[in-house]
Amino acid sequence: MSSQEDKLNDQTKRVIEYYRRAAEKYDEKYDTPYMKFIYNPITWRYIEPYLPPQGLVLDAGGGTGKWTIPIAKRGLRVVLYDISREMLEVARRKIRAEGLEDLVEIRQGDVCKIDYPDKTFDFVLAEGDPISYCSDPLKAVSEIYRVLKHGCYAVAGVDSLYAVIRRILYHEQDVDKALRVLEEGRFYAKEWGFYCWAFTPKSLKKLFTRCGFEVVKIVGKPVLFLHALEPLLQDEEKARKILELDLRVCEDESIVGFGGHLHIVARKI
Secondary structure (H helix, E strand, O other): HHHHHHHHHHHHHHHHHHHHHHHHHHHHHOOOOOOOHHHHHHHHOOHHHHOOOOOOOEOOOOOOOHHHHHOOOOOOOEEEEEEOOOOOOOOOOOHHHHHOOOOOEEEEOOOOEEOOOOOOOEEEOOOOHHHHOOOHHHHHHHHHHHHHEEEEEEEEEEHHHHHHHHHHHHOOOOOOHHHHHHHOEEEEEEEOOOOEEEEEEEHHHHHHOOOEEEEEEEEEEOOOOHHHHHHHHHHHHHHHHHHHHHHOOOOOOHHHHHHHOOOOEHHHH
C-alpha cells in the first residue's frame, strides 16, 4: 500500500473514531441558539427549494439524521448514508420515534465510495461537512455526481477557508499557521483529531465543475453574524431580524467567502 493510501486510510479511521466517541452527545453539542435561529434556517432555505416533488434522496454523511427527518416528513424516500455506525444508531432511534421507518433506509458507508449504482438518486445532500472531513473531496464529489440523476440537484455544506483563517488569527494568534492553512487549503482540528479540507468560493466551484456539475449558487452561512453577537440571540425578535439581514446578503458574491461555512447548490447536467 502506498504512503498516500496510508494517509487516506488514516484520515478515515480518525473520522470514524471521533464520531464513535461523539455520537451519543453529538446532537446536544449543536442544540444552541446560533444553530436554531441562524445556521439551520439558512441551510434549510437552500435545501428545500431544490428537493424533488417525489423520488429518492441521498443524505450523504447525514450522521444522526438531522436533515433526513425533515426531508422524509415531506413524503420523500431517503437513504441516510454515513461512515459512523454509532451516529447511525442514534439516527435510527430518532427516525423510529418520528414514525419514519418506512421512508428511511439507513446504510453505513464512505462518501468517497457510495455503494449505489449510477443515477440512482433524485437529490443528494452532503450537509454537516462530509466533503471537508472525508479522505478525498474530489472522490466524494465525483461519487455524488455519479449516483445523481441528470438534471437533479446536489446541495452541500463545507468549511470556509477564510473563516478558518480568521479563527486561527483571533483565537491562536498564530500567523504562520494561518499562512500554512491558506496555502494548503486544510487544517488540523485538534479537538477532533483529524484534518479538514476548507474551501473558498472559487475553489469550491472549481471542485464541483471539475466533476461535471453546473454550479447554481454558493452561499455564505452566515456572513454577517459573528459569535460575539450570540447574546442578541436570547431575544427571539432580534434573532429573527439578524437572520433576515443575513439572508438578504448571504448570496452576495463580494462577501460569500467570509461565511462561517459555504453552502453550494449544483445541478448535474
